[in-house]
Amino acid sequence: MPTSQAMLILHEVQHGKPISAKTRAFQRRRLQNRFHRFILRTFRQQQKNAGLTQKELADRIDSRPEQVNRWLSIPGNLTLKTISDLLLGMAVDLDDPSATPLADLAREAERKTAPQEIRQVANSIQMAYPPRHVFGLLETGGAQVPIRANIVRQPVAVASPGVVGLHLPNPDSARGFETATTERRPSI
Amino acid sequence: MSIIDEIDQDCRAGSLIRFEPTGDPREHQVAESGRRRLFISRGIQSFVESDKYLVQETRADFSDFVMGELIQVALHTDHKDCWLARLERAEEEVWEIRIYDTTPQLRFYGRFAQQDVFVALMGPQEKSRFWHRKLNYENIKKACTAEWNRLFKHQPLSKGDDIDAYLSSNVDPA
Numbered sequence: 001m002p003t004s005q006a007m008l009i010l011h012e013v014q015h016g017k018p019i020s021a022k023t024r025a026f027q028r029r030r031l032q033n034r035f036h037r038f039i040l041r042t043f044r045q046q047q048k049n050a051g052l053t054q055k056e057l058a059d060r061i062d063s064r065p066e067q068v069n070r071w072l073s074i075p076g077n078l079t080l081k082t083i084s085d086l087l088l089g090m091a092v093d094l095d096d097p098s099a100t101p102l103a104d105l106a107r108e109a110e111r112k113t114a115p116q117e118i119r120q121v122a123n124s125i126q127m128a129y130p131p132r133h134v135f136g137l138l139e140t141g142g143a144q145v146p147i148r149a150n151i152v153r154q155p156v157a158v159a160s161p162g163v164v165g166l167h168l169p170n171p172d173s174a175r176g177f178e179t180a181t182t183e184r185r186p187s188i
Numbered sequence: 189m190s191i192i193d194e195i196d197q198d199c200r201a202g203s204l205i206r207f208e209p210t211g212d213p214r215e216h217q218v219a220e221s222g223r224r225r226l227f228i229s230r231g232i233q234s235f236v237e238s239d240k241y242l243v244q245e246t247r248a249d250f251s252d253f254v255m256g257e258l259i260q261v262a263l264h265t266d267h268k269d270c271w272l273a274r275l276e277r278a279e280e281e282v283w284e285i286r287i288y289d290t291t292p293q294l295r296f297y298g299r300f301a302q303q304d305v306f307v308a309l310m311g312p313q314e315k316s317r318f319w320h321r322k323l324n325y326e327n328i329k330k331a332c333t334a335e336w337n338r339l340f341k342h343q344p345l346s347k348g349d350d351i352d353a354y355l356s357s358n359v360d361p362a
Contacts, residue, residue, distance in 0.1 A: 004215070005213050026211045026244040029248035030252070044360070070269050073270055074260070074269045074271070075288065076288060
């Protein structure tokens with residue numbers, strides 16, 4: 001089972017330094033598309049409810065109908081100034097936008113995809129260890145579950161079938177980490 | 189054997205790849221039943237895995253398509269700006285995906301296999317604003333049709349001007 005997209009992005013955001021140009025370009029385009037869909041939906045709503053036309057909207061914001069048509073048709077480069085003019089011209093006011101932490105999306109994805117058994121193990125590990133010690137991916141039977149915690153370093157959780165545990169950072173160890181299981185507390 | 193069976197066969201053979209919305213943190217929020225299916229040729233797959241111009245914009249637009257987001261669609265090419273347009277003549281059933289940004293823009297070509305199932309066979313072609321670099325649409329349509337016929341025994345979906353027959357939801361007719 002693959003790690004969720006949200007988890008992968010969150011991992012890159014926290015550890016990429018800097019976040020790759022690819023990821024930034026992808027997410028920029030996503031946001032552009034989302035704003036464009038929002039503008040388009042709002043226009044269609046006002047068209048239906050108030051009979052607003054593209055020509056009328058163009059007149060209201062002192063623009064050309066062809067330009068308004070283009071703004072409504074493709075994401076392009078809608079600037080904040082353009083968005084503001086279009087919303088005003090459509091006689092609507094933007095509600096406060098909200099944001100969801102990527103960590104929440106990652107947990108949501110994990111709840112949807114992780115088998116019950118894996119979720120129970122992940123929960124028991126998180127309960128057994130102080131949160132600051134636990135971060136990374138719990139991996140067992142080919143499945144991975146993100147584990148939430150404050151980050152000290154970036155330990156990687158691993159488990160082979162029948163043995164569930166975490167690799168936790170330990171600079172005194174030759175390997176740089178130690179393996180912990182739910183049966184004992186880590187000594188970090 | 190249905191067209192979907194044929195596509196499955198091509199996917200197993202590696203000549204088509206199902207595009208997955210990797211990179212979208214909300215990917216898990218859209219169930220399979222709410223998704224459109226987009227299959228891409230090996231050439232397009234190589235492009236979306238590359239570092240070339242507008243790759244990430246293409247991937248994000250493809251992801252939005254797969255995730256069932258609102259898209260602008262034109263059944264006739266006199267609608268200048270939209271994301272997906274059917275080329276003239278309609279009965280040839282060759283569609284153009286348009287990746288807008290600064291010039292040159294990109295274009296991909298393909299056909300609908302079923303409602304909400306699109307097969308992109310050609311691209312990217314660069315679309316410049318300069319007249320002398322105009323795309324040769326007749327050649328593009330011929331090549332796209334030939335590639336379709338090489339892969340499939342079935343004909344593409346052909347539903348005239350019934351846009352809902354091509355895409356079941358979230359379509360804004362341009």
